[in-house]
Amino acid sequence: MAGLNSLNVSRPPLNQRASVFMLCYDLKNFSRVAEVLHISQPAVSKSIKAFEEQVGVKLFTRTKPLQPTPEAALLYNKLRDITSDLNEFFEELRIRRENLPSLRLGMLESLSVTLGVSLARELRKDHGDIAITSGSANVLIPRLQNRTADLILTNNLYTNTKAISRKRIFEEPTLLIFPKGYLSKHRVRIQDWKDLKHLPLPYIGYWNECGAGQVNEMFLRSRGISLIPDIAVDCNMLLTTMVADGLGWGMARPTVIMENQNFSDSLDIIASPEPIFFRAVYLMWISKEFDAEASRLAKLIKNQVAAVLAPKINEVLPGVTLNINVEHQGL
Secondary structure: OOOHHHOOOOOOOOOHHHHHHHHHHHHOOHHHHHHHHOOOHHHHHHHHHHHHHHHOOOOEEOOOOOEEOHHHHHHHHHHHHHHHHHHHHHHHHHHHHHHOOOEEEEEEHHHHHHHHHHHHHHHOOOOOOEEEEEEOHHHHHHHHHOOOOOEEEEEOOOOOOOOEEEEEEEEEEOEEEEEOOHHHHOOOOOOOHHHHHHOOOOEEEEOOOOHHHHHHHHHHHHOOOOOOOOEEEOOHHHHHHHHHOOOOEEEEOHHHHHHOHHHHHHEEEEEOOOOOOEEEEEEEEEOOOOHHHHHHHHHHHHHHHHHHHHHHHHHHOOOOOOEEOOOEEEO
């Protein structure tokens, strides 16, 4: 057999065979090793034989007790040093993980499904523990004010708390959704926002205490339109389900369509009239508490929106684009 200097180790040194070898070196008995590992004695013998073939040297003289060869002693000492170094390294990693800061991030319900997974994966690289919760803006902002969330990703709502800072992350256009086939069957054309008032189909809108409901109402008022929902809901899934079932029409953002993609085949989805109604999404935090973290997180979220969310939206809703912007604004 070749000498130890010409080892042909095709696997990492601390694989299962190496572990069996080290235990055999310590106990000097295949049967005792088998008992410790809860495997058969022939399995131990087979593992050692395979390991000898792998490293290219004979490791034991099969006597009772086992007699390690000089090459086995060299290999054992080397593996023991490697094991010690690895254990120290693993302990350093554990301590580093424990010392990483924790982060509590709240985000809009429509973003949690489409963006939550990719964000969690990235955030885990620099944070020990993370908590991602979802809800509407009227739920998220009180969490921020009560310090039960460190930062929130939400649409822009007026708040009396001037200590809240924000960064605009992106804007998404509002879409109009109808039951499948309704527009062609009834020859409906929406050319102006005021045309929506004359639709015979009931308007399914968000409850006015929801963030989306308040944002929609503010925009419609700016166009001189008073549009009270015939059916008011407080969650995206309920709205899209009702429209898909033919109960009425509604307004939805691309992220809402993505969140409820199972219903997209049951909907007619069209662009809103001019001027296009954009819903802005902001990263918000208590001023001076998370300024540095917010700046870093805003860049991360923007990158995730561009790399993950925007392509998914364009795949399902061709031609629909997001405006990505991270300019800082105060409330």
